[in-house]
Amino acid sequence: MSSGKLNEQAKGVYIIAATPFTDEGAVDLQSVDTLxxxxxxxxxxxxxxxGMMGEAHKLTADESISVVNRVIGRAQGRQVIVGVSHAGLENVRRLSHEAMMAGAAGVMVAPPPGLKGDEGLYNYYAQVFAALGPHIPVVYQDYPQTTGVYLPVNVFERLVDDFPQLVMLKHEDAPGLAKLTKVREGEKKPGRRRVSILVGNGGLYYPQEMRRGADGAMTGFAWPEMLVQVYELFAKGKPEEAEDLFDIFLPLVRHEVQPAIGLALRKEVLFRRGAIKSPKQRAPGSSLTATDKTELDGMIARLERRLAATGRLAKAAE
Structure with missing residues (x-):
C-alpha cells in the first residue's frame, strides 16, 4: 500500500526510527518489526x-535497504522518508533511487560537513537536485550543530524558489525560533511556496516551534505518543493544553538530548517499553552505567506519577 510522494502539505509526527541491533551487533529485523x-x-x-539517530553511518548499503524495505512493508501506508546524506554525491544518488524504488515517499539530505559559504551551499544542493532528478521529493536537514554548516534563510528561499522538489525543511538549528518565524514570514511574499517544516532536537523546543508555524515534529523521543498528542492538541486549537502535556515529559525530553549518551538512553527506554529486544548500539557506541540506569528509573517513576495525577497514565502506557 503506497501513501504517495512527500509534498509541501506534510504534517504531523514523522518519528525518527532507531535501528535495532542484537547484543552481538547484527541488524535485528524482528525488532525492526516490533519497533x-x-x-x-x-x-x-x-x-x-x-537519520543520525538511526546509526545510518554504521550500516552497509545492503543493510540500509533491508531496513527500509522492512519498515515500508509494515508501515500500513504511512509515509517513509529515508536519510541519504553521504560525503559522495554518487552514493546519495544511488541510495535515493533504491529507497524510492522500495516505496519511500521522499529522501532527506544534510549538507556535508565543512561546506563553505552561501554559494557553496546553494551549489551543493543544485548538484543534489540535478543528480536525483525532478521526481524525488527532498527534505533539507538543517542541523548545524552536527554538520557545522549554517543555512541562511535567504539561501533556503533561493533553493525553494528554484527547485520544486524541495518540499520540506527539517528544522534543527538552535537557537532557531527566530529563523523559523523568518521562513514563515518570507512565504507570504507573492509567488513563494510554503513548504512543510518539521522540527527536531529531541522535541526540546516543540511547543514554541508549533506556535511559530511548524507543521509537526521529526524526532525520535522514546515516548512518541506525547509528540502525537501535542500535535493533535495544537491542531484542535488547544495550545495551552498541549504545553501542559509537554511540560510533564520535559525532564525526560531534556535528559534524552544529552550528547554522548542520548541515543543509549533512548534505546534503553525503547527496550524497557518492549519495542526492541536489545538496547545495544553497533560499535562504536555509548552505554549506560548502573548509575545512569538508576537515574532513569527515578525519572520514569516521576513521569508516571505526574501522568497518573492528570489522568493520562493509560494513554502513555498503551
Whole structure:
C-alpha cells in the first residue's frame, strides 16, 4: 500500500526510527518489526529512517535497504522518508533511487560537513537536485550543530524558489525560533511556496516551534505518543493544553538530548517499553552505567506519577 510522494502539505509526527541491533551487533529485523508496530501504536503519521539517530553511518548499503524495505512493508501506508546524506554525491544518488524504488515517499539530505559559504551551499544542493532528478521529493536537514554548516534563510528561499522538489525543511538549528518565524514570514511574499517544516532536537523546543508555524515534529523521543498528542492538541486549537502535556515529559525530553549518551538512553527506554529486544548500539557506541540506569528509573517513576495525577497514565502506557 503506497501513501504517495512527500509534498509541501506534510504534517504531523514523522518519528525518527532507531535501528535495532542484537547484543552481538547484527541488524535485528524482528525488532525492526516490533519497533515499527510500537510506533504505529503511538499514532505516528510517518517514519524517517537512517537519520543520525538511526546509526545510518554504521550500516552497509545492503543493510540500509533491508531496513527500509522492512519498515515500508509494515508501515500500513504511512509515509517513509529515508536519510541519504553521504560525503559522495554518487552514493546519495544511488541510495535515493533504491529507497524510492522500495516505496519511500521522499529522501532527506544534510549538507556535508565543512561546506563553505552561501554559494557553496546553494551549489551543493543544485548538484543534489540535478543528480536525483525532478521526481524525488527532498527534505533539507538543517542541523548545524552536527554538520557545522549554517543555512541562511535567504539561501533556503533561493533553493525553494528554484527547485520544486524541495518540499520540506527539517528544522534543527538552535537557537532557531527566530529563523523559523523568518521562513514563515518570507512565504507570504507573492509567488513563494510554503513548504512543510518539521522540527527536531529531541522535541526540546516543540511547543514554541508549533506556535511559530511548524507543521509537526521529526524526532525520535522514546515516548512518541506525547509528540502525537501535542500535535493533535495544537491542531484542535488547544495550545495551552498541549504545553501542559509537554511540560510533564520535559525532564525526560531534556535528559534524552544529552550528547554522548542520548541515543543509549533512548534505546534503553525503547527496550524497557518492549519495542526492541536489545538496547545495544553497533560499535562504536555509548552505554549506560548502573548509575545512569538508576537515574532513569527515578525519572520514569516521576513521569508516571505526574501522568497518573492528570489522568493520562493509560494513554502513555498503551
Amino acid at each position: 515499527t508496530d510500537f510506533y504505529l501504536g503511538c499514532g505516528v503519521h510517518g517514519f524517517t529512517l537512517l
